[in-house]
Amino acid sequence: MTTARDIMTPDPVCADSDDSVLITAATMREQGVGALPVFRGNQLRGMITDRDIVIGVIGQGDDPSAVTAGDLAQGEAVTIQADDDVDEALTTMTEHGVRRLPVMDDGRLVGVLAQADVARALPDPKVGKLVAALSSTP
Structure with missing residues (x-):
């Protein structure tokens, strides 16, 4: 059985919920990633993606530093x-x-499992099914 731990990207860099989107985007660029888990203290609040920043901030004409x-x-x-x-x-x-997906172990973030991780690790039919399902999601 292949587990999330087997194919995840371990030890992800995270954003603090109080970080500006400008700082968060700079962190993404420095780390070469398109998404970061977001924490408030030690509580996972969600994920922020480069697409969230472009569509939800820049596309709205909002100030990424605000x-x-x-x-x-x-x-x-x-x-x-x-x-x-x-x-x-x-x-x-x-x-x-x-x-x-943020990957948790005993309430602690230990990695992120991305579609790309799945594509590298699993047989083509499973990957194709996942990509098709996610591509049809609005």
Whole structure:
């Protein structure tokens, strides 16, 4: 059985919910990633993506230095447990229409499982099904 832990990207860099979107975007650029988990203290608030920044801030004409990562990471964070089977992760991604899942272990963030991680690790039919499902999500 392949688990989320087996194929995730470990030790992700995170954004603080009080960080400006400008700082968050700079962190994404420095780390070479398109998304960051967002925390308030030690509580996961959600994920922020480069697309969130472009559509939700820049596209709205808002000032990226005045909007925080926490403003964009609203709602309940969708996560997966580190020892959950990858099929569970695929189901969760598909049901929630997300391309990245924070991976938790004993209440601690230990990694992020991205669509790209799945594409590298799983057979083509499973990857194709995930990509098709996520591509049809608005």
